[in-house]
Amino acid sequence: MATNLYGLMAEFSQPEPLIEAARRAHAAGYRKMDAYSPMPVEGLAEAIGFRTSLVQRLVFIAGVLGAAGGFTLCWWMTVVAYPHNVAGRPLNSWPAYIPITFEGMVLVSCLTAVIGMLVLNGLPQPYHPVFNVSRFERASRDRFFLCIEAADPKFEAKETREFLETLSPQGVMEVEP
Amino acid sequence: MHDEPPVTTLDPGPKKVLGPGHDYGTVTDKISGVVYRPFERTPREMFIGFGIAFLLVNVLLVSVTWLFFRGVGIWGIMIPVAWGFAIVNFVWWIGIGHAGTFISAILLLLKQDWRTSINRFSESMTLFAVACAGMFPILHLGRPWLAYWLVPYPNTMWLWPQPRSPLIWDVFAVSTYGTVSLLFWFTGLIPDFATMRDKAPNSWAQKIFGMLALGWRGSAKHWARYQKAYLLLAGLSTPLVVSVHSVVSFDFSVSIVPGWHTTIFPPYFVAGAIYSGFAMVLTLAIPVRRWYHLEDLITMRHIECMAKVMLGTGLIVAYGYAMEAFMAWYSGNQVERYTFINRAWIGGYWWTYWILILCNILTPQLLWSKRVRLYLPAVFIISLIINIGMWLERFVIVVTSLTRDYVPSSWGMYYPTLWDWSTYAGTLGLFVSLMFLFIRGLPAISIFEMREVVHHLEHTHGD
Numbered sequence: 298m299a300t301n302l303y304g305l306m307a308e309f310s311q312p313e314p315l316i317e318a319a320r321r322a323h324a325a326g327y328r329k330m331d332a333y334s335p336m337p338v339e340g341l342a343e344a345i346g347f348r349t350s351l352v353q354r355l356v357f358i359a360g361v362l363g364a365a366g367g368f369t370l371c372w373w374m375t376v377v378a379y380p381h382n383v384a385g386r387p388l389n390s391w392p393a394y395i396p397i398t399f400e401g402m403v404l405v406s407c408l409t410a411v412i413g414m415l416v417l418n419g420l421p422q423p424y425h426p427v428f429n430v431s432r433f434e435r436a437s438r439d440r441f442f443l444c445i446e447a448a449d450p451k452f453e454a455k456e457t458r459e460f461l462e463t464l465s466p467q468g469v470m471e472v473e474p
Numbered sequence: 475m476h477d478e479p480p481v482t483t484l485d486p487g488p489k490k491v492l493g494p495g496h497d498y499g500t501v502t503d504k505i506s507g508v509v510y511r512p513f514e515r516t517p518r519e520m521f522i523g524f525g526i527a528f529l530l531v532n533v534l535l536v537s538v539t540w541l542f543f544r545g546v547g548i549w550g551i552m553i554p555v556a557w558g559f560a561i562v563n564f565v566w567w568i569g570i571g572h573a574g575t576f577i578s579a580i581l582l583l584l585k586q587d588w589r590t591s592i593n594r595f596s597e598s599m600t601l602f603a604v605a606c607a608g609m610f611p612i613l614h615l616g617r618p619w620l621a622y623w624l625v626p627y628p629n630t631m632w633l634w635p636q637p638r639s640p641l642i643w644d645v646f647a648v649s650t651y652g653t654v655s656l657l658f659w660f661t662g663l664i665p666d667f668a669t670m671r672d673k674a675p676n677s678w679a680q681k682i683f684g685m686l687a688l689g690w691r692g693s694a695k696h697w698a699r700y701q702k703a704y705l706l707l708a709g710l711s712t713p714l715v716v717s718v719h720s721v722v723s724f725d726f727s728v729s730i731v732p733g734w735h736t737t738i739f740p741p742y743f744v745a746g747a748i749y750s751g752f753a754m755v756l757t758l759a760i761p762v763r764r765w766y767h768l769e770d771l772i773t774m775r776h777i778e779c780m781a782k783v784m785l786g787t788g789l790i791v792a793y794g795y796a797m798e799a800f801m802a803w804y805s806g807n808q809v810e811r812y813t814f815i816n817r818a819w820i821g822g823y824w825w826t827y828w829i830l831i832l833c834n835i836l837t838p839q840l841l842w843s844k845r846v847r848l849y850l851p852a853v854f855i856i857s858l859i860i861n862i863g864m865w866l867e868r869f870v871i872v873v874t875s876l877t878r879d880y881v882p883s884s885w886g887m888y889y890p891t892l893w894d895w896s897t898y899a900g901t902l903g904l905f906v907s908l909m910f911l912f913i914r915g916l917p918a919i920s921i922f923e924m925r926e927v928v929h930h931l932e933h934t935h936g937d
Binding site for chain 2: 312319331332333334335336337338341342344345347349350351352353356360367370371374375378379381383390393394396397399400401403404406407408410411413414417418420421422423424425427428433434435436437438439
């Protein structure tokens with residue numbers, strides 16, 4: 298019935314009621330939802346049933362690759378590409394490669410952490426329906442929102458609205474797609 | 475004047491990190507208000523300060539242009555002192571940058587509540603200090619337009635940089651440091667850009683901040699990944715910041731020049747870097763907090779903690795000086811001993827050494843007194859003295875060591891020219907101009923982290 302809706306959004310003035318609301322929505326069986334807050338709120342992502350460890354895995358792989366890349370670069374430059382005998386020292390003088398190996402590790406993993414975080418978050422994203430709610434501009438100031446999306450199989454415009462009302466929010470708003 | 479909100483400039487004293495009566499909304503409004511203040515209501519000191527700094531930027535441009543025309547001969551450098559002001563300034567600037575990373579990364583991992591309102595500010599300082607620092611080795615190259623030869627890339631000359639040399643380590647360390655500082659700074663800004671976008675008073679500001687915010691909407695899923703990434707950046711920056719100044723110190727300690735060839739250099743350089751960096755944060759933060767009435771966000775607790783860090787790192791630096799003197803005697807090495815005597819007593823620059831001791835070791839001892847730490851003019855002046863002292867330290871290390879090599883026939887003095895001074899003053903102007911533009915145009919205090927502080931305080935104090 299409510300096909301022209303992105304979802305329904307409830308507004309809260311404090312983070313704790315939002316966590317509580319998210320928990321109850323999850324317990325009520327809603328899965329496609331998201332919570333919005335002006336700062337990171339501990340336990341909020343878990344409350345909507347979201348867990349991820351992808352960023353740190355990616356960064357670990359990137360760190361290993363960056364370190365290997367840094368070392369290989371030094372080794373290749375001094376052993377293969379431009380072998381140069383400095384006072385009879387071995388061409389593969391690996392202790393001297395450690396600083397660049399380390400910097401390679403840091404550089405590649407930091408780039409991966411930031412770019413990986415942005416890509417996994419789907420950013421940059423020029424348009425998103427939640428911005429159609431005029432009160433949502435306070436999501437970056439002092440208000441906390443819970444949005445249950447219409448794509449959720451359990452979503453019914455009327456019942457979901459009634460459910461959100463029971464969470465004692467400041468207000469419930471429709472989100473245009 | 476007429477539509478000005480009541481300014482609360484109540485400093486809550488040295489115990490609190492935030493003035494009374496703040497909630498999520500007020501910290502947001504206050505910090506974004508600095509940027510969205512009408513142009514004509516910018517504090518007059520900012521205009522005067524920026525005017526002077528911008529004049530110095532022009533001095534820098536003239537100096538660099540003349541340098542490109544005539545080469546490094548316009549500076550006072552000559553064998554045996556081929557590393558003059560350029561390298562002194564490089565080490566000094568990069569050291570100043572270190573406080574920013576220290577505050578944003580190490581203090582984040584240590585969960586220090588007083589880092590929050592100064593981290594953005596000092597990260598920006600890092601960024602601009604690294605920009606000033608990075609310029610000097612390139613200008614010093616002689617043929618700066620060939621600076622890209624430092625980077626390993628396939629070329630028709632079939633030449634590659636020498637990765638056994640600390641100078642190449644430096645290229646990697648400084649460029650990595652610059653990149654990671656930029657990433658850290660920008661990542662921290664994304665949620666604040668979103669705030670600025672949503673509070674924009676006109677469509678221009680909304681469009682510019684909207685693009686910079688990348689569509690950030692504060693989703694819990696986004697925050698979860700964001701915090702992981704932010705924490706990882708902090709974790710990676712922590713060893714990075716230690717490595718950068720260690721590598722800079724390798725430039726000296728790996729060589730065999732007496733006065734450079736010593737194992738104490740890496741820890742002593744890193745401590746000195748954080749020391750000078752905190753001094754610079756205080757030099758900038760004390761006036762800015764006053765001009766913009768930010769006393770309730772940057773409280774006396776922040777000032778006092780920074781003063782304590784200066785005292786602590788200053789003592790490590792003092793230990794470094796003491797060890798140099800001790801090793802000159804204990805090593806029994808004639809050259810080492812001569813280097814020290816030359817530095818402190820018989821050399822042409824003996825007076826720089828004693829001013830350095832006065833600035834870096836004696837003056838900061840005043841900070842043992844709580845009254846001094848809480849008296850802003852004193853802290854401000856001490857921070858300026860430390861900045862000068864740390865610059866002199868690099869001068870003493872770089873220049874006096876080179877003037878007296880092993881062979882008396884290669885002894886010689888170094889005298890800076892007008893162009894040495896103008897280039898240095900020019901980078902000071904560039905740094906201050908960029909800082910002032912940053913304070914005027916971007917949220918100088920991390921807004922979302924201040925909201926976290928508000929949240930935290932509500933829960934710990936129950937009010």
